[in-house]
Amino acid sequence: MKHTLAVLVENKSGVLSRVASLFSRRGYNIDSLAVGVTEDPEISRMTIVVQGNDQVLEQVTKQLNKLVDVIKVSDIGADDAVERELALIKVSADVTERAEIIQIANIFRARIVDVAPKSITVEVTGDESKINAIEKLLRQFGIKEMVRTGKIALIRGPKKV
Amino acid sequence: MTTGSTEKVNGARALIRCLEEEGVDTIFGYPGGQIIPFYNELYDSNLRHILVRHEQAAAHAADGYARATGKTGVCVSTSGPGATNLVTGIATAYMDSVPIVALTGQVPTFLIGNDAFQEADITGITQPITKHNYLIQDAKELPRIVKEAFHIASTGRPGPVLIDLPKDVQNAEIDFYYPDKVELRGYKPTYKGNVQQIKRAAEEIANSCMPIIYAGGGVISSNASAELLELAETINAPVTTTLMGIGSIPTEHPLYVGMLGMHGSKYANYAVQESDLIIAVGARFDDRVTGKLESFAPNARVIHIDVDPAEISKNVKVHIPIVGDAKQILRSLNKHICRCNSGAWLEKINQWKKEYPLSYKQVSPDIVMPQFVIEQISEACKDAIIVTEVGQHQMWAAQFFKYKEPRTFITSGGLGTMGYGFPAAIGAKVGRPDKTVINIAGDGSFQMNSQELATAVQNDIPVVSVILNNGYLGMVRQWQELFYDRRYSHTFIKGSVDFVKLAEAYGALGLRAEKPSEVRPAIEEAVRSGRPAVVEVIVECEANVYPMVPAGAAINEILDIEEHADTPCAMPDLRTATADRVLDLEEQ
Numbered sequence: 001m002k003h004t005l006a007v008l009v010e011n012k013s014g015v016l017s018r019v020a021s022l023f024s025r026r027g028y029n030i031d032s033l034a035v036g037v038t039e040d041p042e043i044s045r046m047t048i049v050v051q052g053n054d055q056v057l058e059q060v061t062k063q064l065n066k067l068v069d070v071i072k073v074s075d076i077g078a079d080d081a082v083e084r085e086l087a088l089i090k091v092s093a094d095v096t097e098r099a100e101i102i103q104i105a106n107i108f109r110a111r112i113v114d115v116a117p118k119s120i121t122v123e124v125t126g127d128e129s130k131i132n133a134i135e136k137l138l139r140q141f142g143i144k145e146m147v148r149t150g151k152i153a154l155i156r157g158p159k160k161v
Numbered sequence: 162m163t164t165g166s167t168e169k170v171n172g173a174r175a176l177i178r179c180l181e182e183e184g185v186d187t188i189f190g191y192p193g194g195q196i197i198p199f200y201n202e203l204y205d206s207n208l209r210h211i212l213v214r215h216e217q218a219a220a221h222a223a224d225g226y227a228r229a230t231g232k233t234g235v236c237v238s239t240s241g242p243g244a245t246n247l248v249t250g251i252a253t254a255y256m257d258s259v260p261i262v263a264l265t266g267q268v269p270t271f272l273i274g275n276d277a278f279q280e281a282d283i284t285g286i287t288q289p290i291t292k293h294n295y296l297i298q299d300a301k302e303l304p305r306i307v308k309e310a311f312h313i314a315s316t317g318r319p320g321p322v323l324i325d326l327p328k329d330v331q332n333a334e335i336d337f338y339y340p341d342k343v344e345l346r347g348y349k350p351t352y353k354g355n356v357q358q359i360k361r362a363a364e365e366i367a368n369s370c371m372p373i374i375y376a377g378g379g380v381i382s383s384n385a386s387a388e389l390l391e392l393a394e395t396i397n398a399p400v401t402t403t404l405m406g407i408g409s410i411p412t413e414h415p416l417y418v419g420m421l422g423m424h425g426s427k428y429a430n431y432a433v434q435e436s437d438l439i440i441a442v443g444a445r446f447d448d449r450v451t452g453k454l455e456s457f458a459p460n461a462r463v464i465h466i467d468v469d470p471a472e473i474s475k476n477v478k479v480h481i482p483i484v485g486d487a488k489q490i491l492r493s494l495n496k497h498i499c500r501c502n503s504g505a506w507l508e509k510i511n512q513w514k515k516e517y518p519l520s521y522k523q524v525s526p527d528i529v530m531p532q533f534v535i536e537q538i539s540e541a542c543k544d545a546i547i548v549t550e551v552g553q554h555q556m557w558a559a560q561f562f563k564y565k566e567p568r569t570f571i572t573s574g575g576l577g578t579m580g581y582g583f584p585a586a587i588g589a590k591v592g593r594p595d596k597t598v599i600n601i602a603g604d605g606s607f608q609m610n611s612q613e614l615a616t617a618v619q620n621d622i623p624v625v626s627v628i629l630n631n632g633y634l635g636m637v638r639q640w641q642e643l644f645y646d647r648r649y650s651h652t653f654i655k656g657s658v659d660f661v662k663l664a665e666a667y668g669a670l671g672l673r674a675e676k677p678s679e680v681r682p683a684i685e686e687a688v689r690s691g692r693p694a695v696v697e698v699i700v701e702c703e704a705n706v707y708p709m710v711p712a713g714a715a716i717n718e719i720l721d722i723e724e725h726a727d728t729p730c731a732m733p734d735l736r737t738a739t740a741d742r743v744l745d746l747e748e749q
Contacts, residue, residue: 009347010347014284014296017285017288018288021288021289025289055474058474059471059475062470062471062473063471065470065471066469066471067293067347068292068293068313068345068347068348069347070347071346071347
């Protein structure tokens with residue numbers, strides 16, 4: 001089962017490595033990880049998607065909490081949350097295929113951010129399944145290159161983590 | 162935020178001021194290029210510095226000092242190889258939750274990452290084996306960081322903290338101030354147990370007829386022995402301890418059933434298996450304790466008192482977790498408890514005690530049995546602090562010495578570090594000069610840090626090492642005998658040094674005992690001498706540690722002495738070879 005953890009950490013050098021090495025040495029699998037600064041410049045927020053049953057999740061949470069630089073760990077998977085990933089997808093496209101790709105992008109409310117004689121680059125945001133869906137449709141044209149961020153998420157409404 | 166007036170000092174001098182503020186009186190270390198500024202300032206300070214002969218020993222000595230005194234131990238080394246030599250000692254302290262602060266020199270900040278001479282990324286290397294670590298990049302941060310380091314090391318679940326000190330940071334001038342408190346928003350240990358949980362635990366205890374208290378190292382580190390005893394005596398429950406918990410209750414207390422687990426007593430393991438309630442205090446259900454997890458204590462409800470929430474339900478499902486300090490929780494728990502209906506249960510356990518006592522077979526009247534040596538130490542040095550290396554002798558020391566109080570059994574439990582005992586004994590003796598300190602060693606382990614004889618002699622630290630010399634790496638040999646068809650692959654250590662001459666070469670006292678009658682006088686002479694001493698005892702070469710729960714078995718599936726004592730040796734050539742060596746020694 002997948003869980004989404006929002007982890008508030010001190011915005012200091014070395015913290016990412018402490019968190020990442022904790023996962024590897026205790027044998028937990030990270031699906032994705034996204035880090036960035038928060039509204040407080042001294043605090044960074046990591047959004048970590050982790051696989052495992054409830055017992056694994058409990059251990060992950062407790063072990064993360066033991067790190068001195070970790071301020072707070074919240075499992076927001078069960079909350080109603082806005083979840084987003086961003087992907088940039090460079091698709092092989094000659095003149096004849098462009099229109100169809102743009103049409104697909106429009107359906108997904110994706111944007112065309114670069115066009116070249118033999119390629120077109122699509123920027124798409126959404127939850128994981130939406131990005132998987134557009135990727136699948138664009139694959140028929142030939143995906144030259146793709147890059148995806150990890151998931152970021154915020155709980156809906158006034159509640160904070 | 163600050164105390165006193167500020168003054169201009171360099172980072173090295175500031176560090177010494179910080180150590181003084183923390184009440185440090187002794188540090189263990191070894192100088193080198195990138196820590197010279199610190200040693201230069203140390204030259205004028207009142208701090209006692211014990212110069213070791215290998216940085217690993219500095220870490221172990223700081224650890225032994227911490228375990229014997231309850232204070233935070235401090236060790237110092239230079240960068241690169243000096244720092245990496247500390248690693249085993251830091252890992253040992255981490256596994257056993259011992260508060261130490263390790264200070265390492267580092268190349269100047271402008272050279273970091275440059276593969277400079279004697280550069281090692283010691284904060285990276287020690288990340289998984291420290292509670293926390295720091296690389297100081299600005300000397301102004303030094304006082305705050307040192308304050309935090311001592312706070313983190315000694316509070317909550319204690320553990321090692323490392324501070325890496327680039328040389329330019331040691332040289333930089335700062336306005337010295339020492340903060341009077343720490344502000345760490347990500348570190349707030351829980352001490353007071355949840356009141357509701359404590360009441361639930363008391364109810365659970367009241368309903369139990371077959372309770373057992375399972376005490377670990379946490380009882381000792383939180384100084385909760387008196388509270389533990391009160392709990393046991395009030396509810397009338399047997400107490401078993403882990404290796405780390407030895408000393409939390411006197412060995413001869415009628416409610417004590419000894420150590421549990423792989424080399425625990427049969428009656429402790431039977432009692433745990435049949436119990437209806439386990440009250441775990443400061444223990445972590447380690448694999449050496451539980452054996453096969455699925456069949457561990459099948460009928461027991463579990464109350465788990467621990468300061469580290471991550472230990473709750475890590476291995477064994479806990480019914481009533483209480484997170485906090487053992488001493489505080491036991492104090493409030495003791496207000497809610499009453500005597501259990503445990504009469505029949507204790508009778509059953511006492512029957513097991515009579516039926517399956519810890520014992521050994523005397524193979525011949527002239528041969529010294531290793532267990533006999535421990536019994537002799539126990540009688541000759543009743544109030545001693547016992548420190549051990551790792552292996553068979555460690556288990557015999559756990560089984561056959563009669564401990565009277567906490568902090569008198571010091572051993573590497575979690576990491577199982579051979580070479581730990583001797584430097585840790587030096588640290589323990591420095592911390593507790595009023596106590597006789599005996600390092601019980603094997604011939605293998607002692608050679609891993611025997612160079613520290615020089616440290617003991619130079620600093621006049623009268624530690625007695627009793628080496629049980631069986632000519633083997635005994636614990637591995639025992640496993641090879643029992644589980645690997647007696648194929649003694651590289652466990653026969655013929656060619657070991659003459660330990661008496663070795664001691665003498667360093668200027669220590671060296672004694673040897675070869676017959677049972679010589680053991681007690683040699684131990685007594687060594688203790689009486691008031692000098693660093695080595696007593697080499699030639700013991701039965703193939704004695705085994707029993708009882709034994711084979712790895713992966715349930716803890717009531719126990720091998721005992723009767724089943725293996727009379728089986729013939731499959732490799733008589735090696736046995737003869739050992740005997741020859743013993744004869745050689747006799748001729749000398």
